[in-house]
Structures are given as structure tokens and as C-alpha cells.
Amino acid sequence: MSRVTVYEVGPRDGLQNEAATVPTAEKLALLGALAAAGLSRIEASSFVSPRWIPQLADAGDVVAGLPRHPGTSYVVLVPNGRGLERLLQALGRAGPGAPRVDAAVFLSASETHNRKNVNRSVAESLAELAVLVPEAIAKGLGVRGYVSTMWGCPYEGPVRPEQGATVVRRLLELGCHQVSLGDTIGVGTPNQTRRILDLLLGFARPEQLALHMHDTRGTALANVVVGRE
Numbered sequence: 570m571s572r573v574t575v576y577e578v579g580p581r582d583g584l585q586n587e588a589a590t591v592p593t594a595e596k597l598a599l600l601g602a603l604a605a606a607g608l609s610r611i612e613a614s615s616f617v618s619p620r621w622i623p624q625l626a627d628a629g630d631v632v633a634g635l636p637r638h639p640g641t642s643y644v645v646l647v648p649n650g651r652g653l654e655r656l657l658q659a660l661g662r663a664g665p666g667a668p669r670v671d672a673a674v675f676l677s678a679s680e681t682h683n684r685k686n687v688n689r690s691v692a693e694s695l696a697e698l699a700v701l702v703p704e705a706i707a708k709g710l711g712v713r714g715y716v717s718t719m720w721g722c723p724y725e726g727p728v729r730p731e732q733g734a735t736v737v738r739r740l741l742e743l744g745c746h747q748v749s750l751g752d753t754i755g756v757g758t759p760n761q762t763r764r765i766l767d768l769l770l771g772f773a774r775p776e777q778l779a780l781h782m783h784d785t786r787g788t789a790l791a792n793v794v795v796g797r798e
Contacts, residue, residue, distance in 0.1 A: 573797065576749070576779065577603055578612040581646065585615065585624050593627045597634050604638035612673070613643040616652035632659035635668050642669035644713055648687065649697065653705055672705045674698050674745070675715035678733035679722035682753070686717070695739055702743040714740035714748040715781070719765060720757035727756075730765045738772055747777050752792065755785025762792045 580600055584591050591599075596614075603611055613635060619626035628645065635643055647653050656672060676694040677683035683691050705712050718725075719733040737748050750765065762780075769778055780796045782789035 574610055574779075575608065576610045576612060576644070576781075577608045578781075579603075581612045581615050581625065585622050587624055590624045590626075593630045593634070596627070596631055597636060600631075600643075601636035601638070604636050604641040609640050609642065611641065611643050613645050613670075615646035615648075616655045617646065617648050629655055629659040629662070632656065632670060633662035635663065635670070637666065637668050642671065644671040644673045646715075647672040647674060647701070647705065650701060650704070653701060653708075656710075657708060669711075671711035671713055671746075673713045673715055673749075674702060674740075675717065676736065677717040677722070677753075678728050678736050679718040679725045681724035682718045682722045685724070691736065695736070698740070699743060702740075702745060706744050712743075712745050714745035715751060716740070716748060717751040717753045719750045720752040720761060721754055723754050730761075730768045733765065734768050737769055737778075741773060741777060747779055748773075749779040749781045751781040752783055752789075755783030755789065757782065757792050758788060759791045759795045762795045763798075766796060 580596060584596065600611060600613060614628040614631045615622065615625050616628050617625065632645060645656060647656055653672065660667065660670060676691060676698070677686060680691055683689060683694060687694060689697070702712050716733060716736050718728055721727050740748050766778070780793055782792050
């Protein structure tokens, strides 16, 4: 592989963990600075319920005001039909010439983590996404899938590659143009990463897969190197 695309997730994954809510204007300034720095794919916000993540309650205002920088597009998390509706409303406010925005849907490879995270079984999440993903595509959006706990679960321990592969395959079948594989708790090893990717590349093209590694044990870069092989 000769080229790597970096998805910057700080404006969503980082700011949602801050104790204080960052003002919308400062979020837009951050997004503009990241785009000016040369990042072409930026995760801007999330349309999850403001009751659960109040730090991102202004997602609509952020999307409506996204910086327009040549070559930069954005992605936002959309957990359900209501989230998709809010995204479409925000895009309507953005007006002509707005940057491209893709939707991102998410679930976990492990049952317990999925129930803790979205209060649904994996099967229930996939059934909901079977409606949501085609609807988003029909509205002209690209859809990216995120699968957490591909390497290990904080509740169940190691996750079998086959278990995660079933979820990844289904997201691709539904129309996701790419699926990001999450090492949610940072337990992945290079050998494990190689086994997972060998399995997934049996039905997915390389450009349909992305890695979201955590450096909990100092192995994130080693796993990324395996992903480039």
C-alpha cells in the first residue's frame, strides 16, 4: 500500500470526553485549523442524544457551519433515524457549496459492549442499520461503518475474528463504503491484527477497511504497520 489516509477524530471523539462544553465557534475554529493543516477526512461531531453526550448537543450548528476547505470532507456519527433526520436538517441549513459530509453508523462486535453502549443486541443493531444505511444512501450520503471491540471487549475478553467478521460483512452488504475496525481497549497485537485482516480480505477490498487503534499497551503503531502490508 503506497498511501495512507488519516481520519482525524478529535473534534468528536476527543471533545465528547471533555468535562466542559467547548463553544460552537471554537469547535469550528478547530475544524478549520485541522483542514488547513492538510487533513482531508475529519470526524466533526455526533448526532447522538444530547441527554447522553451534552458536549455535542450543537452538532447541527457545527455541521451547518463546517469550514469549506478544498479537498476536505467530513463525517458525523448517526446512531438512529432521528440522528439521520437531524443531520439532513443541518445539511439543509448549510446551503450551496457546503463540503461533503458522510454519515457514520456504529455497533460492537461483542454482545455485552453493544448492550452497554447502545442498549441493543448486535442482531437488533444490525436490524436497525438495515433500514438506516439504505435510507441515508438514498438521501445522497456516503455511509461509513464503525465496529468496536474487534480485538477485545472490556467485559468479555478476547473477541473471535469470525465474530467481528460477521458484523463487518453485513455492514458492507448494506452499502457502507468503508468499515473502521476499532481496537476499543487497545489490546491488539500484530499477529492478531494479521489474522483479522486476512479473514476480512477474503470478502472485502483493502480500501473498504480502516484501522482505529488505541495505544494502551504501546502496540498501536505496530498494528498499523501490519495493516499496511
